[in-house]
Amino acid sequence: MIKVKNLSKDFPRQKVLTDIDFTAKDGRRVLILGKSGSGKSVFLKCILGLLVPDTGYVEIDGTDVSALMAKPRLKRKLTRVRQNIGYVFQGSALLDSLTVEENIDLALEFKRLKKSERDRIINEKLKLVGLSSKVRRKYPQQLSGGMKKMVAIARAIASEPKYIFYDEPTTGLDPAMVVRITKLIIELSERLDITSLIVTHDMGLARRAGQDVYFLKNYTLSRTKKSTRLEELYE
């Protein structure tokens, strides 16, 4: 379970998050919606520890991650907690100079596995997201936007994390690929029993995949009632 209490994060001359409370229960698909620039990506990064919150508390599976962030000597413990989170970055963020297999392999480096075992995992994860092992030797620029997104998801699940964060997983994709990625997100959460945090502007994805819904507005995050029409939130 992920628990956030009273989290605030500002940048110089820019207020972003104030007193955020949030819970993601195990196995759920949790939506984080909000207008562009409202702070959704900043919020995910604060949970991951890629950005350090100014104040507040982030707990992952009972570990106080915010305390670990504040103490450099506990960096290894923070890294272990982070290894339980797969992150599909806004825009995929594959490394262009590396092949598909090398990109996925990056997520396995810390596991100290034999090359043959890593190869097996790479094939298995590619298959799980619906890609053939033929793409292994390709470079990101040889792939379509949708395929890049699938590789990014394969990389995020490579180490079998308990959590996966998707930041705008369907933006810029054609409608068929949007449907495919939406189905994949639901399927992975059910088959792998993974807890998903999904940041999106895509109302189709939100309606199909969302189980718990939070909306970020005026620097705060509110839990939305089940009966609320998602479009209403933006009015």
Ligand SMILES: Nc1ncnc2c1ncn2[C@@H]1O[C@H](COP(=O)(O)OP(=O)(O)OP(=O)(O)O)[C@@H](O)[C@H]1O
């Ligand atoms: N590292 C940073 N330094 C300074 N300001 C930042 C930084 N990261 C984000 N911001 C600012 O914080 C605000 C929230 O940014 P964020 O990227 O979280 O928005 P978002 O809700 O994810 O938007 P979008 O839907 O367009 O992706 C923006 O005004 C942005 O300019």
Ligand SMILES: [Mg+2]
């Ligand atoms: Mg964003």
